[in-house]
Amino acid sequence: MKLREIAHSRTGDKGNISNISVIAFDAKLYPLIVSQVTAARVKALFAGIVAGEVVRYELPNLAALNFVMDQALGGGVTRSLALDAHGKSLSSALLDLEIEDTFGDTDRAP
Template identity: 80%
Template sequence: MVKLREIAHSRTGDKGNTSNISVIAYDEKYYPLLLEQVTSARVKAHFAGVIEGEVVRYELPNLAALNFVMTAALGGGVTRSLALDAHGKSLSSALLELEVDGKLDS
């Protein structure tokens, strides 16, 4: 098992109460592992209690990346929430803590 951060990096964005997180493989050889193990259901479970809405995964094979769009994710939205991380920027770091079943090349 390895943490997602060992094979990928991430960026976040937001619009209202919707957050999106991209997961980009450091090397395209890790993309099949991302496809297999970093599912919408797994991301939603990883953020249980935080993401209240739907999690939709978009696949970007030419970039070896996934993009997750999550509704009801920012405590009401950036302009209506008093949450410390109103834009959800820390969500990418939290997602990169997800463990995947894989081995790194030595």
């Protein structure tokens, strides 16, 4: 299944840093997301876009993860011609990540 079937996202960017939060539709799905949406996997997904470090922060009380990606915006939003690399586009790409339903037939949000 796609990550977008069990989570949504919020984004932001500041300078050359992109910030993507992934929030589970249901807190029961948070452990599944934590186990499969790792900093290494996000870094690999954005290999041609993110030149710097990807740091994952866990927010279990919100059933959310926050990824901070350095050197991700081609020098910054106002300096880059790569509009597709800005936060909202990156979050859409992240939500296309394939997730294996290791919990078995997970109830999915509409």
